[in-house]
Amino acid sequence: MKEHKKQWSRRQFINLTIGSAAGLAVIPHLTSCKTAPVDTDLKLGFIGLGRQAMFLLNGFMQVPGVKAVAGCDVYGIKRKRFEKRVTEFYAKAGKEVKVETFEKYQDLLARTDINAVVIAVPDHSHAIIAIAACKAGKDVYLEKPMTFTIFEGQQLKKVVRENNRILGIGSQQRSSPEFQHAVKLVQEGAIGKITKVNAYVGAPPKPYDLPEEPLPADLNWDLWLGSLPMPIHFNNELNPPISLDPPVDEKIWGGWRWYKEMGGGFTTDWGAHMFDIAQWGLGMDKSGPVEISPVGDGTEFISWKYANGVVMASEPFDEKLTKGVKFIGETGWIEVSRGYFNASDPKFNPPASATANDGPYETRIPHQVNFIEAVKSRKDPVVPVEIGHSSCTVCTLGNIACELKRTIKWNPETETFVDDADGAATKLLHYQYRAGYNLM
Secondary structure, three states: OHHHOOOOOHHHHOOOOOOOOOOOOOOHHHHHOOOOOOOOOEEEEEEOOOHHHHHHHHHHOOOOOEEEEEEEOOEHHHHHHHHHHHHHHHHHOOOOOOOEEEOOHHHHHOOOOOOEEEEOOOHHHHHHHHHHHHHOOOEEEEOOOOOOOHHHHHHHHHHHHHOOOOEEEOOHHHHOHHHHHHHHHHHOOOOOOEEEEEEEOOOOOEOOOOOOOOOOOOEOHHHHHOOOOOOOOOOOOOOOOOEEOOEEOOOOOOHHHHEOOOOOHHHHHOHHHHHHHHHHHOOOOOOOOOEEEOOEOOEOOOEEEOOOOOEEEOOOOOOOOOOEEEEEEOOOEEEEEOOEEEEOOHHHOOOOOOOOOOOOHHHOOHHHHHHHHHHHHOOOOOOOHHHHHHHHHHHHHHHHHHHHOOOEEEEOOOOEEEOOOOOHHHHOOOOOOOOOOOOO
16 A cells, blocks of 8 residues: 555644744734633643743743743742743733742642643642642643543542533644544544554653752752652653753653653553544543553553454554554554554545644644633533543553553443452552642
8 A cells, every 4th residue: 555655744734833942933823713702811820840831831822812920830940941931922022921930839829810720740740730720710721641540530520520620631632633634534434443443652661760860959859759659869851951041941851751650651641642542533532441451471562452342552553663543444544643644545635734834743732722712611622621531541551551460451431440359450540649748
């Protein structure tokens, strides 16, 4: 099928883009975004001011009717960078905005004028901060994966609905045309009944093995560790350094995500994107698999089996180990990843559309516009809390199976393990927070 293969450029798929973290460019055509009328600008607070937060900040500040007014981080220099970026952006736009920064998220949440918060902290702090934000009456844009544990996700779902909050998850691939096109074809039966899905993301987490390094003077490491119960020494890869003069942003993503003490490895970091697309295509949003098998026992890849017999595997679909999804049906197949689409028949190729300039994937903002529209209309965004939870649960179940080194059985309706005689799997639904930290 070589003649059918087609590499689609980013330019053919991007609907809206913005400048990189270092260069903020105003996008005039965004002023036509349709949002519910409000009397004043919607005010945003940002909790966690690292690399991803800078991308999100640049995007949200482009949305008409939105103002970034406050930021919070446990690292002093990142608070200064946030204040500098926001102040310079609004000065260039001819707007006067007072910016305030905090070390503790509780102080930011105490501001009654803030309508919504953007949370981009390490995964282990997602649930505690998001729950506190909902209880403080704030809507929430929460980075993926939604929570560190399945139990945390269950509790966050309840709090969001009990407090009538809007919560959107940063699974921005759902707002990208290549993924939307692929899922539409799959759900319409274009390639027949799905028999298997290859969704490659990378390896599960490993034990923390970085050497200890000197702690920066303006980093509150105790607050960074938050609820984690075990002592973890500092290494710059966990919270990458930056510079203000000269301006130098993080050169790598925070390495905490690769270690089981602090994150879920590629299984949750990229799984929250690619397994999310697989779940969407299979019609399993708000549901999930019934059997999960780990790496080992003669297999290199985690696999998830659904009640209808379909199997999803964390298996590559090409030799390049592309992070993406391949839906395999009885009459054809579809491959999709960021900026790429390929299918067994060229008739499935998406149409070329009018596009803006190319740019880093993380800077595309239709997903953020969708969240703002949801806040103003009080209607769920494209990835609400229930879908964020089910996709995150799929990822975490894979890591639990790998941790136990055995196949586990799951009831997606009750969100409980089946045949867990020794309780080992159930124990991994959560962990004991260290003293002084509570979820609710």
